[in-house]
Amino acid sequence: MTGKERVLAAMKLQQVDRTPWVPFVGVHGGKILGFSASEFLKSSDKMVAGVQAAIERYQPDGIPVAFDLQIEAETFGCELNWSDDTPPAVTSHPLSSGVSLDKISVPTRDDGRIPLVLQATRELRQANPDIALYGLITGPFTLALHLMGTDIFMKMFDAPEEIAATMEFCTATCNALSEYYIEAGCDIVAVVDPMTSQIGPDQFKEFVGPSASAVFDFIHEKGAMSSFFVCGHAEQNLHVMCDCKPDNVSVDENIPLDTIKDICLGRGVSFGGNMQLTTVLLLGKPIDAQRNAIECMEIGGEKGFILAPGCDLPFDTPVENLEAVTKVVHDPYERDAIKAMAVEEVSQDLLDMSDYGQSDKVIVDIITLDSEACAPCQYMVESVKQIAPEFEGIVEWREHKIKYRESLVFMTSLMVRNIPTICIDGQIRFVSRIPARDELLKAVRDRILEKMRIKIARRRGRMYLLCSPDHCSQEDTKKLRANVDKAVAELGVEIDVKLISDDKDILAFGVLPKQTPAVVSAKYRTRSSHHVPEASIVKEWIKDIL
């Protein structure tokens, strides 16, 4: 598979030969060759040289051409503040400083720095036919924020119609840019809309959904694939983002990768992310970057996942950290070696949880920071506290505050990664989300039913064939055995059959040796384990078998 085929196959949820790797090289491409961020983003030659250098060093399957969410805004007349080591920042918002929307036009191929990016795309396309090229456009809501500033949040109440008109204009801009980039040779258009992390799903559906859906439809019509990038705390919107029908959703480390995996794959959308930018890629060592990449790859799985950093790579990301990631992506042996090292380091501390959850009671563990200091933790503990009495002693709950070391070890041993989390009998059930009462009741009831099923399945019958050698002929014994075996075979059941021929043992069954051949059947059932049952309870069991 070529890199391009690999990325496109992952986006279509098809099988790939290995995880596709797409480092979001933005201004970091300039850093590799010693250009400042502003030099890099103002020259198509430097962009081409920097991205090409990144391709050679990081051997990616896909790569963005330019990661700069101010390209469109600049053409609208937003002022930019340039920097040496980051993309520029928008410092003025035309619609909040008296400019009317009808005075601003959808950018053409010749406006601002768009021709530079188009030229860079054409050259990179020609030089790298086998790599998936990402054209990045600023998403409609972030564009609207560039135009209106944070007034946009107040206008959601005061003047929603103004936002609607602005979003319509931003949609047209997104479509135009998508068209330009696809024509120049991009395989994928990434709609980068980080500001949507600021709003909830209701506002997303009202203000962003129609625009984003229209943009993704347009990209598909033009024959390209699409990705929806967000960064920040955008977990609440993942469902509604998927409803806009992108081919892929890519997020940063603020959202657990398993969460996005479940939501996206459940809706037929591929997903990507979410290597840690600051603490690992920028400030960590190559081994940290490799571990983080492996962790992402293991959670991401082999279908529909693209390994990428959470957002554009910081200018100063050490080259060796990314080269180290490239190694574990390309070389399974390197990956196994790193994994083995990682296991060795943590295993000393971990508890053996294999028997956890085998007791009769259902154990609910709540992993928290501290329910007194953290509101969500408190609500999670309360939600469990409220339902526990309904099960009249069957459910036992406990809180593990990870500020204590033993709780942290417990959390790691259960492979819990987020706080707060509810585990039922050692299984992670609710992550960073307080379940509704009915949902929690159902989860506990399901576990109780599951335990009952396991218990019933564990019941196993046994048949004792009592044959005293003094009273039974060998022939009778053989015949009895044959009949029992036949009966077992015809019924298709599994029971243990045991021949007892010692007279003392026969007596122990309350049968005289002269009464043999005799058959005694028994049903064995585990009534308790791991604890000494009370006499009153044992009495009830005895009544059962009399």
Added chain:
Amino acid sequence: MSSKIPIILITGYLGSGKTTFVNHLLTLPEIARRKVALVINEFGSLGVDGSLVDSARAGKKYEINSGSLFCSCTKLQLVATLQDIAEARPDIMLIEATGIAEPADVLSLISDVPSLAEQFTVQATVGLIDAKNFTKVVAFMAAARRQAESVDGLVVNKTDLVSPAQLQQLRVLLGEMNPRAPQISVTQGGVSMDWLNSLQPISAMDTRRCDRPPVNIFSASIQTGRPVNRQAFMKTLADYSENMLRLKGNVDFGDGPVFVELAGGDFLTKPAVNIKGADSGTALAVIAWNMDKKKLTAAFEKTFSNQSA
């Protein structure tokens, strides 16, 4: 090893008065006589009065104004800037965070990066609350909500622009959102050093991941082509007066639409305005809290008459 540099982190969305507040802090004698490092991370703001910073003894202003919209870039610049500042060894550092900053993210960054954790300690996080517009913004902007929920002290600013009833409702809301944080009502950001010193910081670890809003604040839109029963409508307003933070829009009580607004506890009516996208006489936007959204919309729906307009 010298002691750690205390940080005061100032949050609030654009327009809440952060810059005025910072300017005010710089004039406080307890700060002005110390060596101050000021980190500004806001886009489009008017900027802190440079002369005030300069007059603070050997103070220095650092601006993080690139990539401020996008969380990761901001964090990275902040790390680099704080590393620079650590070398300059100021007595105190003020950070004016961007309006969309997550205080927990900034604090966890300081605790997660060992070189920063060794040098700095968070004295307090302060949230500027714009008394006039906070209830309008909080329903829509996640950062405004999380800032109010997680800071150590809440400065309710611009109180001269609201009625006593509005201010009281806002204080109750903030008390529910962040029961731990003392509130102070001011104009022009005017707080004392004693108040700042009285704040009890919670550690970054404790605020991290506490991003689930415990108080339910929501917006709802109510539209109908049917006339609205005035008496029933007014009763709904009275029944949920504690819950409704904002309401405005057109209502048709059977004799053509009028514009209604709930402001500072008063119900006002004016001639109707043209509301685009609303195909009928009644189109209202409501911001409410501490109740179920469906219950509120159902309550309004009960005020619609059975006949069409």
